[in-house]
Amino acid sequence: MKEFDFIRQYLYRQQNDKNILLGIGDDAAIIRPQPKHDLCFSSDMLIKNRHFFADVAPADLAHKVLAVNISDMAAMGATPRWVLLSVALPQLEKTWLTEFSxxxxxxxxxxxxxxIGGDTTKGDFAFNVTIIGELPEGQALRRDAAQVDDDIWVSGxxxxxxxxxxxxxxKVILPPNIFDICEQSRLRPIPRVALGKAILPFAHAAQDISDGLAQDLGHILKASGVGADIFTDYLPTLPALYDVLEKPLVYDYTLAGGDDYELVxxxxxxxxxxxxxxxxxSHTSVTRIGKITQSxxxxxxxxxxxxxxxxxxxFDHFG
Amino acid sequence: MKEFDFIRQYLYRQQNDKNILLGIGDDAAIIRPQPKHDLCFSSDMLIKNRHFFADVAPADLAHKVLAVNISDMAAMGATPRWVLLSVALPQLEKTWLTEFSxxxxxxxxxxxxxxIGGDTTKGDFAFNVTIIGELPEGQALRRDAAQVDDDIWVSGxxxxxxxxxxxxxxKVILPPNIFDICEQSRLRPIPRVALGKAILPFAHAAQDISDGLAQDLGHILKASGVGADIFTDYLPTLPALYDVLEKPLVYDYTLAGGDDYELVxxxxxxxxxxxxxxxxxSHTSVTRIGKITQSxxxxxxxxxxxxxxxxxxxFDHFG
Structure with a gap:
């Protein structure tokens, strides 16, 4: 299959978006931004054996590649609108492509x-999504906006x-029913877009939890020049984990485990x-886990x- | 070196752009689009041994990764403004990073x-750049805009x-002085942004030549529903190539060789x-090479x- 046939067959799909003047198929797509809106941009690269297992199901991979980017928009309080997808694949295999796309x-x-665009090339399973979202002019959930005495909340x-x-x-063995629930969270995280938009007028700072709650909250603290007291036993998790794992391990997973893509x-x-x-x-649970301090x-x-x-x-991306 | 130190040290650089409300360092960057402008988006992925040799100099690689994306903006007649860069590297090596950045x-x-953003991760030399450019509202050099009897032009x-x-x-042996000139074109293509903007009010269709003149012109013809007659001997190239190579080979390189990033x-x-x-x-040479036909x-x-x-x-990306 030729590259252009591939692009045509799998990636040209009906679109109905009045802000798109020109979609996939030219040197670039053209968007007419809505008045009174700012635009948000984020980009994530996912690499085999680094961000996903080599034998991942194509549908799970597709979900993750897109969901982690949508999650960045949720963390800004933005509405995701457009994406560019670059894929490097070892070959063009019909079943794989169908399930992925x-x-x-x-x-x-x-x-x-x-x-609205992207790239396809031969390579060993590398993916990059750039996502563009919209924000009401002047509004955003920025990392540097936390204030002393703020409550700290976590979604989901x-x-x-x-x-x-x-x-x-x-490293651990989970009973099948518990593993299934955890595996669903790992493979199919739900970006908290509705929550992000709903809290936009009220919240100060936000961040999605990709590298671990402590580290990601740490970014907010550093950017805002503040500290925090949080309480591990308040952290929302699957209660059954406390039944099957030692408590320090649950603390480790809830505080330092990434990939849940919840919002803090x-x-x-x-x-x-x-x-x-x-x-x-927004049909999303939220839990207060602590306070911002000046420490x-x-x-x-x-x-x-x-x-x-x-x-x-x-998680350290080069650790 | 930790990932965030890497990002801070090499990728946070002084910026002075009044349209950027928030730059690198949050979940997403925030841009306030200029009134009366449309935005253009394009994304290219470059993979080791596919788009560049494993031993490429980091500075040459950096040039190419960015230049091919700028070239897409040139082909739309757009002004490139912002980029997101994702890099997958096997390790963080100081000299390499310094020369690249x-x-x-x-x-x-x-x-x-x-x-304004991007991603860094461990991997075997994969790069993705997404570029965003500006166009005066309603204007663009689109592939589907060629008209019968148009002149066909090539830059450089x-x-x-x-x-x-x-x-x-x-496959061929070039004398050193000729090789040097050709190698410079291969490693350091000059995106034709000034030309693209200058012809925007006058030209109909445009495309940058990444995969070969015949194929890239073919995209214009297909999108516009037209044909073309072009004359190989009119194609602008390095005249010395005719001295050292068989004529059919020069025809092959000028018609089917990619990577020059000139505009057609x-x-x-x-x-x-x-x-x-x-x-x-715009200090750019242009040559008429034929005509658009209705064939x-x-x-x-x-x-x-x-x-x-x-x-x-x-060039077929999966050939």
Whole structure:
């Protein structure tokens, strides 16, 4: 199959987006931005054996490649609109391509996202998505906007993806029913776009949790010049993990395990009801896990007020 | 070196761009688009041993990674403004990183382009650049805009990069002085941004020549539903190639050799003077090589009017 046939067959799909003046197929796509909106840009590269196992199902891979980028838009409070997808594949294999592109477009459609460009080349499973989102002019959930005394919130549940990953690595053994739930979180994270948009008027800082809660919250603290006290036992996770794993391991997974793509965000105490209403309106659970302080340190406490030391702060892309 | 230190040290550079509300360092960058402008988006992935030799100098690689993307903007008549760069490297090596990033930022600066994001990860030399450019509202050099009787023009010189590449492959042997000139074209293509912008009001269709003149012109013909007659002996190339290579080989390189990143474009006969003035104003040579026809075929003739058959139409990314 020729490259251009591939692009035509798998990546040209019906689009209905009044802001797209020119879609896939030229040297570049052309977008007419909406008035009174700012645009957000983010890009993520995923590499075989680094971000996914070599035997990953193409549909799971497609989901992850797109979802991690959508998640960056959620973390800004932005509405994802357009993506460019670059793929390097060892060969063009029909079943693989069909399963990959079906799931890619299914997820894109779910979020009203249109593919406007990208690249295809021969290579050993490398993927890059650039995503473009819209924000109401002047609004955004920035890392540098946390304020002292803000509540710290986390969406959904964290640590599940890390538990599944450690099961794959043979470091722990999860019972099948628990593994299935964790594996679903690892393979099919749900970007929190609706929540991000709903909290945009009320929240201060936000970040998605890709490298581990402690590390990602750390980015907010550093950018904002503040500190935080958080309480591990408040961290939302799968309660059954406490039944099958030693407590320090659950702490490690919830604090330093990445790949859940939940949001960690801060908001003033006065906005608690707004945040809870935003969570309900977006059908997303949220949990308060601590407070922003002026200490410039991240202090992590268990229920007894004992400070916790992490073995590692989270995922280092070159570690 | 930790990933974030790497990003900070090599990729955070002083920027002065009033349209950037938030640069590198958050989940996403934020841009405020200029009123009365459309935005152009393009993305290219470059993979080791596919798009560059494993022993390429980091500065040459940096140049190519960025230049091929800038070239897509030139082909739209757009002004390149912002890029996102994703890099997968086997390790973080100081000298390599310094040479790569110095040349990357040097070329970016030359074109007033700001790096607003991207990704870094461990991997075997894969690069992806997404570029964003601006167009005056409603204007663009699109592939589907060629009209019957348009002149066909080519910028600069073509076939040099292919000659150098075939020398590397041992298929031909070029004398050192000629090889040097061709190798410079291959390693350091000059994106024709000034020309693209200058011809924007006068030209109809345009495309940059990455996969070979015949194939890339073919995209214009197909998208526009037209044909073309072109004359190989009119194709601008390094005249010395005719001295050292068989004529059919020069034809192959100029017609089917990619990687020169010149522009092929069409414009009405009535605009000939405008095109020549635009070329002069942008310090770029342009050559008329043929005409758009209604035949729906690309016919290639030599000086004697004999039709030429190409061995291959150009580069297939999965060939």
């Amino acid at each position: 079906d799931q890619f477009f299914s997820l894109a459609k779910q979020f009203d996202i249109t593919l 549940r964290v640590g599940l993806a890390a538990a599944a990953l450690n099961h794959h690595w043979g 965000f801060t908001a003033p105490e006065a906005s608690r009801n707004n945040i809870l209403q935003a969570a309900e309106a 410039r340190h991240l202090n992590i406490f268990d229920t007894n007020g004992v400070q916790i030391q992490l073995n590692s702060l989270g | 110095d040349q990357f930022f040097s070329l970016a600066k030359q074109f007033d382009i700001t790096l 010189r073509v076939g040099l990069a292919a000659a150098a590449l075939n020398h590397h492959w041992g 474009f069409t414009a009405p006969e009535a605009s000939r003077n405008n095109i020549l003035q635009a070329a002069e104003a 729906r075929h690309l016919n290639i003739f030599d000086t004697n009017g004999v039709q030429i058959q190409l061995n291959s139409l150009g």
